[in-house]
Amino acid sequence: MAGRSRFTPDQQPSEAAGLLPADYDLADLYGAQSGEEDPDDTAVVVPPIALPSDRELADAALAVPLISQVIALARWIAPHRAVDEHGDLVEEDRVRAARVLGVEDPDEDDVVEALRAWALACDLDLVETGTTDEGAHVAIPGPDLEAVESGDPAAVLGLWFEAAELVRELAAEAESVDPEVVEGSDSDDSEGLAEVEDARDQAAEILDEALHVLYETAAFAEPGAETVPLGVLAALLVVPDGAEPDEEMLGEITDLMVVLDPMLGDLAELGLVEHTPIDPDLFEEAEGDGGDGGDGGAGGAGAADGDGPLSDEDAARFGTVRLTPLGQYAVREWLLADGYDAPLIGDLADSDxxxxxxxxxxxxxxxxxxxxxxxxxxxxxxxxxxxxxxxxxxxxxxxxxxxxxxxxxxxxxxxxAAPAVEEVVDDDELGGLAREWLRARGADVDAAxxxxxxxxxxxxxxxxxxxxxxxxxxxxxxxxxxxxxxxxxxxxxxxxxxxxxxxxxxxxxxxxxxxxxxxxxxxxxxxxxxxxxxxxx
Structure with missing residues (x-):
């Protein structure tokens, strides 16, 4: 459930430059634009969006595999099931839980996935754990299970949004953890723990900024064109408005892509985004070329000589992301909580x-x-x-x-509308537009x-x-x-x-x-x- 960082203990983000072709021209590599946008596109800080109905959003949430898994586990334990003192499934039930989730012959990885779903079910209070009068540790379905199972939109969206908040927090936390700091620390190493906390805050800020950009991108995009190359997303976070990216910025874009990639992958598990991850073979190809990225051939990125624009297929190897309607719903809630005015298209439908x-x-x-x-x-x-x-x-x-x-x-x-327009053809303020409108539609009306x-x-x-x-x-x-x-x-x-x-x-x-x-x-x-x-x- 938490994010899995692509960085190993001896490879931190600052050392990742060159693993992806940061030396490509930004516009060729990602299709990004800078300094040429319509000025009106920057006029609204948080543009209004159109969201599906709560019913449609709830149906989308129930279709998320991770959500269906936690619901299945909560129903499976009814009326109660034994757990250990930590609230975890006992050993003999772990394989059974994996079977409940649809795996006929579970292996170790399947059991781990079942335990992740169990942990989330407990975090969401869809499963409650406690102790009987006899001292036995048991788990029972939470009070909201029936409402969620019935598809009640408020209950389903409440459950899903709570899960989204957990996943967002854990994704940033996992991306920020330096194993060397954690494993080499003891309880008195406040400096090392402070480093981890600062890194977590920085990762959370990066993720929030990326989600904000995706939210605005989805608002401005034509239907079906909401998908953003990961490099464009990173460039929008790195390159100042109206500026052209320089060599240093291109390196920062590459670093940021590598940081965002696993976090977005975690959000994709809950249906916040649709995410195509960076092709891991790019790292091996870059190392095979020397890994310095200095001659435009870093990583065999798909352009035969590293000089020309990439094909769509090759460009997709650098990752793509799209905020789903569920993701838009969640990001809007977070923006509102942060004090932003995040209107919905249709907010004026009840106005005269x-x-x-x-x-x-x-x-x-x-x-x-x-x-x-x-x-x-x-x-x-x-x-x-x-x-x-x-x-x-x-x-x-x-x-x-x-x-x-x-x-x-x-x-x-x-x-x-014609009968209403005909009523104002002699109006001092509306007569001109009324006659224009009617004549444009073939009506027999004198010109103004x-x-x-x-x-x-x-x-x-x-x-x-x-x-x-x-x-x-x-x-x-x-x-x-x-x-x-x-x-x-x-x-x-x-x-x-x-x-x-x-x-x-x-x-x-x-x-x-x-x-x-x-x-x-x-x-x-x-x-x-x-x-x-x-x-x-």
Whole structure:
């Protein structure tokens, strides 16, 4: 159950550099990216995730072999079974326990595995041990066994999460133990024990950081693309944001991969992660090549000459990991316990339309589409459309963003939203978007009048400006596509009078971004007039 370190007493992590090809280019070896990510991808510290229902999570937990084993052992001992003074199975029952777990002819390793499952069952109180009035040591099923066996989601997830906490703690503890320190220590060797404790804390911190990264990776990844090469995970922990890894960092990445690998293997036993371990043959191959990794051929990593990019099959030899839905559930609980705000997609499903759009405009832009889908799925389309349109009203600074997400939500509803949209075609704030939306779907609706169309143009550009903070090419494209006539002074003479709260700001943006100097100059002049008009109002 605890982690098994790959390091031997004479091979500590600091000596592992070169056992894996740290001298490969990071992007070629792991497919990692640095400095090129979308800036929005770093905007949310703990992004919202979508979790299956408690019922589905509980079913996944019951399907974990280790969990099914502890349940089987707890049922097997009913109504009671003799144990020794330490609560361990007596000698004659150990082989029987292995048979209970499905091994017909158990060997020594099978018995050891059965004892590990027994220890976990006791740790989780699924098995309780005690002494009878006659002084005999016995074990009985714990009080939660029936609820767990019946599949009660709360009982199953409670049991599984307690097991996850134990496994996480023991994985870090096993990875940190230096046999030389432990075996060479006596009860008075406080310095050696302090070293072990510090190493355990450091391993636990590394594991927690890795799980946090996997959590965010799963949140941002497209479905089916959540698997992370172990080298990428290590690089994300080692390389500062926006930096390119240097030689020293590549060595640290290799060391960290070797440290993480067995800990992730332990978590995989409980279904927190899906983990492909580092191919142990890499170590032998590296030693066969001299083990210095200095010429790009360390470990025969799959590139024939060590210079080209690796195939998917060869790259997988360096290990991969994916946080499962159960793992996401556990990591979220740990983040919440540490004081993080770790929202779930669908948290706004019970909100009304105005509250939904206001929340998305303020802090939910990155995952707004997923939140909108969850929200509309829980409502009757026509009523949902009316709520969204009500939330889109207003002339405050955030109102353009609310209208932007209103249109996205209407798109999720489709044609069934049309009657509600038709009701607002003459609305001062919603009429422009309503006519656009209906005409785009083939409805026989007149185009917006000139003043309404200009207001809608300012509103649309304002939404993009606020959502993107002016970054990216989308705003530039909108500026370039403005229907400016051969007489820009006349065009902007109309625009600066538009009574929109962001008219001046949009004109300033046009003055900064438009490639035609004459157009840009007239836009800047119009911006000054718009500010003056707003001040008078």
């Amino acid at each position: 339309g105005p509250t939904l759009l206001r929340t998305l405009a303020e802090n939910g832009q990155l995952f707004a589409e997923a939140e909108l889908k969850a929200w509309v799925a829980a409502r009757e389309p026509l009523a949902a459309a009316r709520e969204l349109l009500a939330g889109g009203r207003g002339r405050d600074v955030q109102s353009p963003v609310r209208r932007y997400w209103c249109v996205v939500g209407l798109g999720e509803l489709g044609a069934e 009048e000139r003043g309404v169309a200009l207001w809608r143009m300012i509103d649309s550009m304002s939404a993009v400006l606020l959502i993107s903070a002016g970054e990216g090419g989308r705003l530039q494209a909108l500026v370039a596509d403005l229907p400016v006539t051969d007489n820009p002074a006349s065009y902007f003479g109309e625009v600066w009078r538009v009574p929109h709260p962001m008219t001046a700001e949009i004109l300033e943006i046009v003055g900064e971004l438009h490639l035609d100097r004459k157009v840009a100059k007239e836009a800047r002049r119009a911006a000054v007039k718009a500010r003056s008009l707003r001040a008078r109002r």
